[in-house]
Amino acid sequence: MNRADLQNMAQRELQRQQTFRCRILCCASTPCLSSGGMAVYDAINDAVQEQKLDAEVQAVSTGCMGPCSRGPMVTVEMPGEEPAIYERVTSERARQIVARHALADAATAADAGLDEHRLPADIPFFVKQKKVVLANSGIIDPERLEDYVARDGYAALAHALREMTPEEVCREIINSGLRGRGGAGYPTGLKWDMVRKARDEKKYVVANGDEGDPGAYMDRTLMESDPHRVLEGMAIAGYAVGADQGYIYVRGEYPVAAKRLERAIRAAERRGILGSRVLESNFNFRIDVRIGAGAFVCGEETALMASIMGKRGQPVPRPPYPAQSGLWGRPTLINNVETFGSIAPIVLNGASWFSEIGTEKSKGTKIFALAGKVNTTGLIEVPMGITLREIVYDIGGGIPDNLAFKAAQTGGPSGGCIPARYLDTPVDYESLRTLGSIMGSGGLIVMDEQSCMVDVAKFFMEFCMDESCGKCVPCRIGTVQMHRLLERITNGSAGPEVLERLQELCVMVKETSLCGLGQSAPNPVLSTIQYFLDEYEAHIHAHHCPAGVCTLNERPVVELV
Structure with missing residues (x-):
């Protein structure tokens, strides 16, 4: 497969989708699956089959749509109309959605109490978001290569292989201002350039998908919802640094993500997008999935590499850094899954486009897992520089029961707690560090006045x-x-x-x-x-817990000898 073949595949898929007068998208990410999402998808399929609407209505199993606490989620797309979004859908309600949109049965919809005015612009959760990395999430079927290609999938890889040198790719990433999304915030392009300049005949690319922070699921969702985007970013990185082998390190607790990544890799290999002579070029790049055993410390890059090599996952002192001596002593590029998810949009749209998003020193967007004492929890993608207040109140809908906001914890176990007086702080690397916290990988836990x-x-x-x-x-x-x-x-x-x-x-x-x-x-x-x-x-x-959480009953704590 070459660049022209990719374009033809995209055109055929778009034409196929246009033959349907109604597309019903069902979220099949882990949160929605755990609340009955597969039963909803099956109910929609059954209703379509019973009404003999196969040629007119397409049911699509998609990735995460965002507001996880309101799942299972369903979105209905019809030509010339804004998408209609339904929350907390049951199997019975799914059938009514088919009747309402596919059969135009308004009476059934009215009896079921379906709200036909839930458009994206009417839902505060979506209004202040900016989808770059998650642009396909909740829209495409993550297990269909054609769906991804129809939305410019692998076009960035084809462009890089045909139009750019490895040095030019690194320069584009440097100019974009992209910083590592795993927590440290190191300039991504500089890391790539170090690996590119390393003199060795064998190099590796590693995607760190071992997020272990409590309440964090950004990487899991991206791997589940848009696996090909991660693969494309890794392939571009491999071309840029001179690597021919990549590894995705996935937590053992993420079986859905691992399965979809494996299927995506096999599909890309069958079409010549990965493996030998990628897109009929002289570039070879293979990707394998490695499953972790659940140790939080394996998110640290040297421990992660040890685990990939079959050793005990323990950190080792640096230097040498992985860019100098990583997997099996060879130069190794390690980036977070979200970082790789940012690569294709940058290569396709240009560094200047990406650098216009965000702040002076923190460019682009950031994915957060919004959790805790907030009305709508879920996955969000926002421009760098948005304030905590906007995230908690405008996107998250504020604190349940009108309780007072007390703090937001960012950065997971490595981060800090930011009090209410700093609610208007911009969310960027520098501002959070000033307050004694960090960006981290993107966990954001909200606490109210009842939190100790x-x-x-x-x-x-x-x-x-x-x-x-x-x-x-x-x-x-x-x-x-x-x-x-x-x-x-x-x-x-x-x-x-x-x-x-x-x-x-x-x-x-x-x-x-x-x-x-x-x-x-x-x-x-x-x-x-x-x-x-x-x-x-x-x-x-005072032996008093202001929040009323701690019992303070003077139970003895055994001291270490």
Whole structure:
């Protein structure tokens, strides 16, 4: 298959889709599947078959549509009309949707109470979003290559192979201002250029899909909803840096994502888009999926590489960095799944187009998993620089039961808690770092007035303690000690000296741990002490939890000997 063949495939698929007078899109991402999404899809298919509408109505199993707490989601597309969106659809309601749109049975729709005015522009959740990486999510069937190609899929790869040198591809990514979406925010193009310049006959490209932050599912959703976009980004990266082998490291808890990636790889190989002589060029690139065992520390790049090579997933000191010596001692490019998802739009539309989105130092868009005490939870993609207030109140719909917003936790166990007085802070790398938090991979947990910030700090510390690989003493022992001190504070057995000891431990663990897990583990504690010191003092001095979460019954905590 070459560039012309891709264009012909896209044209044929678009013509096929235009033969249907109605397309009913059913979300089949993990959240909707867990709430009955497959039964909804089957009900729509059954209704179409019963009414003999196969030639007129197409039922499509898609990826995530966004508002996961309102699933299963269904979208109806009809020529010349705005899409109609339905939330919390049941099997019975699915049949009524077919009657309403495919049969124009308004009476059935009225009896069922179907709201025919739920257009994207009428749903606040969608209004302030900007879909770049998730442009296909919820629209295409992730298991059909033709669907992806019909929406300019693999056009960027074809353009890069035909029109650009590897150096020009790296320069385009540098000029776009794209920074790593895995948390560190390192300029993506500079990392690519380092691997490109490395002198070695064998190089690798690795996609890090091992997100382990509590409440985070950005990478899982992208891999489930648009796997070919990840593959295309990796292939472009392979061409740019001179690699012929790629690996996608997927968490073992993501079976749907792994299955769809495997199917996407096989489909691309059959069409000559991956494998030998990609798109009839002299470039060879193969991609394999590697399944992780669920260890949080394997999200750290050196531990991830060790796991791919069949070793125990433990971090090792750097330098050398993976760009110099990675998989099997060869130069290796490692990027987050979302980072690879940004590549094709940049190559296709140009660096200047991408750099116009976002802020001066944080370009483009960012995907967040909005969770916690907010009315509409789900997956969102927003331009860098949007404020926390806009995310929580305009997109998320505010706090349930009209309770007061207390804090937002960004960056997962490595991040910090941002209090209400900073709600108007722009969400970008620099602004969040100034407040003692980080962007992280995109987890965003909202807390209300009924959340105890000491308890929140204890939760994240317990997570880090459990997930520590145990290789270095500061992390292995320090996280245990910090967790025990937090336990004493929350059960009422802590004296005034405990808070000072806790802060000293935080500094020690932060400065002496081997890898990012230990170095960032104290962040939630330090940020909650900085912004919610009064809650710590209330627990210690008044034996009172202002949020009413902690029992403070003075249960003894066994000290380590």
